Amino acid sequence: MQSLTGQYECNHRSALGLDYFTARLDRLTLYATGRFALFTQEKSRVMHAVKHLAAGEQASMEAPETRAEGNYRSQGTLLFLTFDDGTQDQGTIQDTGLLFGKDFFEKVASSTFMPPAQRVQSNMEDIAKGLKIAGAIGGTVLKAAKTIQGTIQSTSPAPNQAANAQNFTPAPSAGPVQSTVANPQPQAGTNASDDTFFCDQCGAPVRSGKNFCNKCGARLA
Numbered sequence: 001m002q003s004l005t006g007q008y009e010c011n012h013r014s015a016l017g018l019d020y021f022t023a024r025l026d027r028l029t030l031y032a033t034g035r036f037a038l039f040t041q042e043k044s045r046v047m048h049a050v051k052h053l054a055a056g057e058q059a060s061m062e063a064p065e066t067r068a069e070g071n072y073r074s075q076g077t078l079l080f081l082t083f084d085d086g087t088q089d090q091g092t093i094q095d096t097g098l099l100f101g102k103d104f105f106e107k108v109a110s111s112t113f114m115p116p117a118q119r120v121q122s123n124m125e126d127i128a129k130g131l132k133i134a135g136a137i138g139g140t141v142l143k144a145a146k147t148i149q150g151t152i153q154s155t156s157p158a159p160n161q162a163a164n165a166q167n168f169t170p171a172p173s174a175g176p177v178q179s180t181v182a183n184p185q186p187q188a189g190t191n192a193s194d195d196t197f198f199c200d201q202c203g204a205p206v207r208s209g210k211n212f213c214n215k216c217g218a219r220l221a
Helices: 045-054 117-155 159-167
Strands: 006-012 024-030 035-041 065-075 078-083 088-093 097-100 103-109 196-198 205-207
Touching: 024 103, 103 117
Parallel strands: none
Antiparallel strands: 006 024, 006 103, 024 035, 035 065, 065 078, 078 088, 088 097, 097 103, 196 205
C-alpha cells in the first residue's frame, strides 16, 4: 500500500448470507494525523434484535459497536496501535490491507470522511433482499392464516343457524283430528230407536212411515 491512511474493514461473515443483517463488521480508520478509531461490532443485527425480543424489549436493527481510539505508527511492514487506555496491538501491513492475528482488515477506501461506496451499495442490496424475503414470509403466513380461518368457518355453524338450533323446540305431535260435524242428537222427549230416522234438511228425528218432517216440513225421501 502506498499510504496507510484510509478505512479498513474486517467482515465476519456467516453462512446465511445477507451480511448487513447476519455478519459482524469491524472497522478501522487510520487518520493522517497519526490517530486511529477502531469500531468493533459485538453482535450481528439479527442477533442483537433477537436478544432484545428475548428480554421483552422492542427489537432494534442497529449494529451494536464499541469504539476505541489511540495513536498508530508503522515500522517496515509492522503497524503498532497504542490505545488511549494504554493497551497495544500489533499488525502486519500487506498489499491489500492489515492483518491482526486471524483478523484481516481489507482497505476499502483512502478517504476517512465518507462511507465506502461499495459498502453502501452492498448494504442497500442486502436490505432490499431482506425486505423481499420478509414480504414473502409474511405473505405465506397471511395465506396460511386465511386458510385456517376459512377451515374453521366452514366447519362451524353460522351464528344465526346456531341460535335457531338452540331455540328450536319440536312441535307437539298432533292428536287425532276430531270431526267438526256434530252428530245430530235426538230432541228431548223423543226416544231414538232402530226405526227412527232424521230429516235431511234440519236433522230432526222422524218416525218411520212419515212423508214430511214435523219440524221443517221438508219432504222425506
